[in-house]
Amino acid sequence: MSNNVISLQAVSKTYGNETVVRDVNFDVQPGECIVLVGHNGAGKTTLMKLMLGLTRPSTGTVEVLGGNPAFTAAVAQRLALGYLPESVAFYEAMTGQEVLAFYAQLKGASYYECGKLLQLVGLGDASKRRVGTYSKGMRQRLGLAQAMLGDPQLLFLDEPTTGLDPLLRQHFYELIDGLHKEGVTSIISSHALNEVEARANRFVIMKAGIIVASGTLDELYQLAALPVRLELSVTEGEASRVAESLGTGVNIAHVNNQKLSLSCFKGEKMPLIRHITGLGEVVQDLQIMPPRLDEVYSHFMQGDGL
């Protein structure tokens, strides 16, 4: 027994002839925030369902909180677990308050906690309305509230911010950040790469059921071997002279009268910057742009990772 919260070993899942998840190995330590990224149908949701015990792996073993989640005996572990499904559905005829109270009863959470959570997600005023009248964003917030019932130690959030407006997204991530500070482990699947970039400890990139890359953002940059981009502003008319002085190790993408766009790999970055600063007054401004997660992502998506 390890102290992993989640441990997947050689897990594959086949529906009929279709292999949705293929030979996945995946460990999660307590307190980590893992972001699953991948195209639609890459197997993110199936992977979550496997970890939740809703489906059973065709081969391999899944262990969550020290047990197999698909076993009936895993019921007790589910007390410590919260899940927000993709496009969450509720009992339409019940009010928001009733829905949350129903789930709270199942989890042994108090009625008081329901009220608190409804306030927290901003549904306090709408709590007495039928869920059938809720907008997509309100459902999503109710979904988050139910996932947070009973102080879960492990959260699964499947595309949590779809349908939320920018302000709500912000608020949503503040809530998640708050939970992380309390030591909650979470698995988030998302398409909104720029939003999750700053939040995750680790990214898992999936493609056609396979984990093509996983690691921290830095590790992924290195794996992807993507160049760092630099933008230089120089005194008018000096651009081509500066470009000449840079030598051959640098890829110059674009030059005009007073601006240069350069790119170089990680190892060459510092020598290049030292060289540029050594040029003196000619250089007026320097901007360094590391590759973004979406660039890393599209790199892995385009690659022949299969």
Place this chain on the structure above:
Amino acid sequence: MKMIWILAQKELRDGLRNRWIAAAIILLGTLALALSLLGSAPTGSVRVSELDITVISLASLSVYLIPLIALMLAFDALVGEFERGTMMLLLTYPVTRWQVIMGKYLGHVLILFIAIFFGYGGALIILTLLGDSGTDGWQAYALMMLSSLMLGAVFIALGYLVSVFVKERATAAGTAIGLWLVFVVLYDLLLFGVLLLDEGQLIGQKLFSILMLISPTDSYRILNLSMFEGVSQAAGIAGIASEAGMSGALLISVMLLWMVVPLMATLFLFQKREL
């Protein structure tokens, strides 16, 4: 047990909320009243209690109506939640699949109990207040109510089996109607048709009894028409059931079996199902 009760309460609340229970009470109550008030005319001077006549007509009608109500209540129970996606979320909570089925079942049987208790029971109270024959034969009426609940419980279990088996709600609705037709109408038609053609050559009384007995609706009918003398005399089948060796316990056991087996099958299919 606590989980089962939480889930049952939810079904019960849904039944109250969508006026399902109210509609069923009104339907059953009105029918009971109409049948007994209109049906008491032919009693004439024969020494038969009005309630006995009511039991006969109500039992004959309940055989059609109660299974229909029960199936309507049950066909959506599982497939509806699969389709909407609420089942997926529910199963990530600390409930077992066994508890989900039993909770729903308890809730739906309670809904039916309330409908029968207030519908038929309310009619009984009105009848005793109106009529002058007193409460003679109330035992037969009580048995009718209780066995109606059992008949309903049988068809809720059968409805669950349909609900867990099919992929879509529409298919479930269609299959439930088909099931109703087979159990309530076609089986008896077929049985009597074969009996008429056979003219007693192959199918002896014993085989016929068994064929009657294995149908939950026929068990219900025989139970109600034969257990009390007043009723069976009025129905004109006095002594037939006991001659055929059909005791009340046997008839009730058959119905219990029709509850337990489909429910177990439902549970088995539900356990296997992946969401």
